[in-house]
Amino acid sequence: MRNIKLTIEYDGARYLGWQRLGDSDKTIQGKIEKVLKQMTGNEIEIIGSGRTDAGTHARGQVANFKTDTEMKTSEILDFLNRYLPRDIVVKKVEDMPERFHARYNAVGKKYSYYIWNDSIPTAFERNYSFQFPQELNLDLMNEACQKLIGKHDFIGFSALKKTKKSTVRTIDDLSIHREGSLLRITFVGDGFLYKMVRIIMGTLLEIGSGKRAITTIDDIFEQKVRSEAGETVPAQGLFLDEVYY
Template sequence: MRNIKLTIEYDGARYNGWQKLGDTENTIQSKLEKVLSEMTGRKIEVIASGRTDSGVHALAQIVNFKTNINMSTKEIRRYCNQYLPKDIVVKGIEEVDERFHARYNAKSKKYLYRIRIGAIPTAFNRKYTYYVPNYLDIEAMQKAGSYLLGEHDFKAFSSVKSSKKSTSREIFEMDITKEENELHLLFHGNGFLHNMVRIMVGTLIEIGEGKRTPESIKDIFASKTRENAGVTAPAQGLFLYEVFYD
C-alpha cells in the first residue's frame, strides 16, 4: 500500500470548512476525496494536518492518503488539478513512509492573519483580509504579542467547550509586520485550539484600538474565561501558512 502526501492550497471562501459533514458535500475534504475516489476506483479517505473552519484559507495544508493505484506522483497531481475545483490546488506531492500521518506527525504550525488598514477598504481582497478602519497602535499590539509567547493555558483564547482535554499550548513566534495597507500577524506554535488564532487577533486589534492595554493579556490568561478575551476576528483573514514535521 502506497502512502501519498499532498500539499494543498485552497481558497476557503465558498466552503463550509475542511471537514466533511453529513448534511453537505461543500467542504474541502469532500471535494478532494471525491476526485481521489474517482481516480482510483475505490473509496479514498484523506487525513489532514488539522481542520480549518468555514471561510478559512490554506497556503499549505498537508494531507495523506493510502492507495494501490499504479500512477506516478506527477500523474496523480495532474489528475487532481484537472478535476478539482479551481480554488483547490495540489501544489506538492510525494510518496512517503507508510507510517507517516499528516495529523499525528505534525510538530508545529504557522498561521497568518491579514488585516486591511487605512481609510479605504479594498474591493478585491475583501475575501482574504479583515478591514479595520480605525487607527491601530502597532507598537502596543507587538508588546501584547510578546505576552502570548511561551507555554500558557489558552482556554480563555478558545471556543473549546469541553474541559477534559488540555488547553495548554506553546507559541514560539508571534510577528506583526506592515506591508503597505495590510498588517500581517504570523503565529507559530506547537498547536492551536478552536478559534484560538482568531480570538488572539481580535484581542490584539482591541489593544491596537486602545480598548485594552497590552498587559491585559496576563489577566486574560489568569481568568481562563473566554468572555474576558476579545472578539473572534472574522474567518476570511486567516490562512494556514505552514505545517512542520521532523
C-alpha cells in the same frame, strides 16, 4: 498499500471548511475525496493536519491517504489538479512511510492573519483580509505579542467548551508586518486550539485601538475564561501557511 502525502493550497471563501459534512459537498476534504474516488474507483478517506473553519484559506495544508494505485506521483498530481475546482490546488504529491500521519506527526504550524487597516475598503483583498478602519498602535500590539509568546494555557483564547485534553500550547513567534494599509500578523507554534488565532487577533486589535489594556493578557491567562478575551475576528483573513513535521 501506499501512503500518499498531499500539500494543498485553497481559497476557502466558498467552502464550509476542511472537514467533510454528510449533508453538503461544500468542503475541501469532500471535494478532494470525490476526485480521488474518480481516480481510483475506491472510496478514500484523506486525513488532514487539522480542520480549517468555513472561509479560512490555506497555502500549505497537508493531508495523507492510503491507496493501492500504481499511478506515479506526477500522474496523481496531474489528475487531481485537472478535476479539482480551480480554487483547490494540490502543490505536491509524495510517497511517505506507512506510519506517516498528517495530523499526529505534525509538530507545529504557521498561520497568517491579514488586516486591511484603512477607512476605505479594498475591492481586491475583501475575501482575504478583515477591514479594521480604526487607527492602530502597533507598538502596543507588539508589546502584547511578547506576552503571548512562550508556553501558556490558552484555554481563555479558545472557543472550546470542555475538553479533557491539555490546552497548553507554545507560541514560538508572533509578529506584525505592515505594507501600506495591509497588516500581516504571523503566528508560529506547536499547535493552536479551536479559533485560538482568531480570538488572539481580536484581542490584539482591541489593544491596538485603545479599547483594552495590555494587562488583560495576564488576566485571561489567569482566569482561563473565554469571555475575558477579545472578539473572534472573521475567518476570511486567516491563512494556514505551513505545517511542520
